[in-house]
Amino acid sequence: MSERRSVNVGLCGLGTVGQGVWKHLQRSQAELSARLGLPVVVRRAAVRSLKKARAIKFPASRLTTDPLSIATDPDIDIVCELMGGIDAARDVTRAALKRGKIVISANKALISAHGAEIFALARQHGGHFFFEASVAGGIPIIKALREGLVANRFPRIYGILNGTCNYILTEMASAGAPYAGVLAEAKRLGYAEADESLDVQGWDTAHKAAVLAWLAHGIWVRPDQMIVEGIDRITPADLSNAATLGYGVKLLAIITRDFSTNELSVRVHPTLLPRRNVIANVGGVFNAIAVTGDVVGTTLYIGRGAGQDATASAVISDIADAVALIRYGKGAHLTSETAPPPRQGCHIAPPERIRSRYYLRLTVKDRPGVLARVAAVMARHQVSIASVLQHPADRPGAAALVLTTHESDERSIRRALAVLARLSSVLERPLLLRIGDFGD
């Protein structure tokens, strides 16, 4: 046990999250010191502009515009990489890990893109990389998966990992408002970024799914190996159709592993969840994750997935774990990346192997014979129709034809969809959603 007087933290990035970490570390200083046995001192912070006004009073003398100088500072034990983005964040992370430091990150995009490199670097140089804040904000899901549920293998993990999308879907469903208007409102409220594409097209969720898949299965899945579909083509009518059928619509990450074939599947798409499923009722900016372990059964975690305070809570829990590591010797902790779960020949399933029930919305010419033609195409591709709804579409002379199917597979439904899209009576690209039958 080293005889040090404090544990020194450097904050790379003093935006929303960085300011939250600083604020709550200041506020809980006495309690945290008592708990951890050593004071946690924020020695320096790196910012983009020294002149920018900030809501917190961070001592000007401890600010720098050079995050690398923090990553390489021998006086700093823990580097919190809270800058976001990939390239500069990666440089900071690499530099700190190469010096055996502990890096704490909320950066799912970075981890998803360079996780393998980051963890190898940490192992090689005796550094550590903690990332509780990267998935589901304030919910301690990383710790739960890695430590609390260590006795389990995970046939299924699924959930809402993007608060922006969940806010938009919740508002669209409750107010019947169209996507564009709700998105604009979300931007105004600060729930959506100026460039919303990462969120609404599902990529942010895919990055987080990659982190969870690695934690649970020890294998890195790239977003281009997943089905990734966003929420930007969903209309209030889809949400009300789903409600009529007894479902809520959520953008889900779904990670399944078949332990008999050892196939892993990771996908991100809007999903119809039966109303009796708790996750179907999680609204607003909240995240929710259902983890099925082969020993424990299904446990469920719900909380704020983003925001200054929730994210700071997660970063500070990593800091606390890091202090324990520093005090009692590197490697003393299960969260250490030196212990990824064994891969055991696990491999990625081809997406077309996925089986599901489907929701299909077609905008068709409102005239006789169209339903018969659509049904014939479905039948030819062995996709069995379970229910049909029809209502007037937004455009004159058109109808919205909503089908749900019995269980089928991606290959069959996509082939059917391709044929349907070419029918002269089908006026727009069909919308395909999946129905989530998770039996909880």
Added chain:
Amino acid sequence: MSERRSVNVGLCGLGTVGQGVWKHLQRSQAELSARLGLPVVVRRAAVRSLKKARAIKFPASRLTTDPLSIATDPDIDIVCELMGGIDAARDVTRAALKRGKIVISANKALISAHGAEIFALARQHGGHFFFEASVAGGIPIIKALREGLVANRFPRIYGILNGTCNYILTEMASAGAPYAGVLAEAKRLGYAEADESLDVQGWDTAHKAAVLAWLAHGIWVRPDQMIVEGIDRITPADLSNAATLGYGVKLLAIITRDFSTNELSVRVHPTLLPRRNVIANVGGVFNAIAVTGDVVGTTLYIGRGAGQDATASAVISDIADAVALIRYGKGAHLTSETAPPPRQGCHIAPPERIRSRYYLRLTVKDRPGVLARVAAVMARHQVSIASVLQHPADRPGAAALVLTTHESDERSIRRALAVLARLSSVLERPLLLRIGDFGD
């Protein structure tokens, strides 16, 4: 770092939980060894009878009828106390801790009664006491509170901590079946003990609430310092009245702390929860806990609260943490009882300070003037009535009068209740339930 070849576990108790731990340790041996860096070996187990047939094949040569011989065996590092009960469990725990061993326990009754002694003993002798399985079974709530949410203070924690009661309430509500019949069925299914009193009268929940209160606030609250009320006087009619009013009824533990007065309140009672509250919709043997942290906001945890596998999952997670401790030096972990949260002058609030809205069921003579008399009593005690339901009672010539109140306090409502109980027109002891307004 010691150069040991394995970590040796002794199981005191080979009943449902002990067998589950053995089974899942055997099954996941290779994975766990890879993850923890050392094999976990179950060296011995103590049973009450050597002759009893068991579902698992535990080597007979490693069985003993003397649990203390395991607690004192120098070859055993981790003692899992899975016997239940208090006295013998306490002897085993004390003996093991005095030898600096790590004790893992699922025994909330023991912890609630002797937690202060146990943790003092562990500190004194360099032992450790882990207890993830003692509250909410497979849900890693201890780890979440202690590590994942370490940045937080906890103004409110509440939830369903007893699966037996939740099963009974769920069945009564869905089938309209009376308490006694559902209880008998629960016993038949193994969801309730032969002696159900610990569960249905709320004491098991109170023990778990005491553990959570200590974790969150560093103070031991005895059940006799709490309001503890059970579910055994609730009728199907109460559940249907509650449903009519928009509520579900759950037996909750509620732990609140007012950080301005530093008053802590811990109570256990059936509670009417608005249907929109996720916890109101958690049915069957599931547990659910809502934790409000001052940084993270409210996070919610749902899962199986009992049963062989869920409990084994929690015990094995403690074993994994214990292995990390053993490998890298005692005290290396935040879960260590050497770091309870600071008490900070926190003290227990007198129960009559609690404010709530109330649900009151009176069985009254079905004749004119009764409601006026009841209302007058309520008014005299400054309890304001919010709604009235009346329907025929189970007995002839009687009516059930169901009142809900606006917010009041325990002192006023209890005084009103005492007067009501003495009215000649009130035929049975009134039933008082509380309404949970948790704003989530």
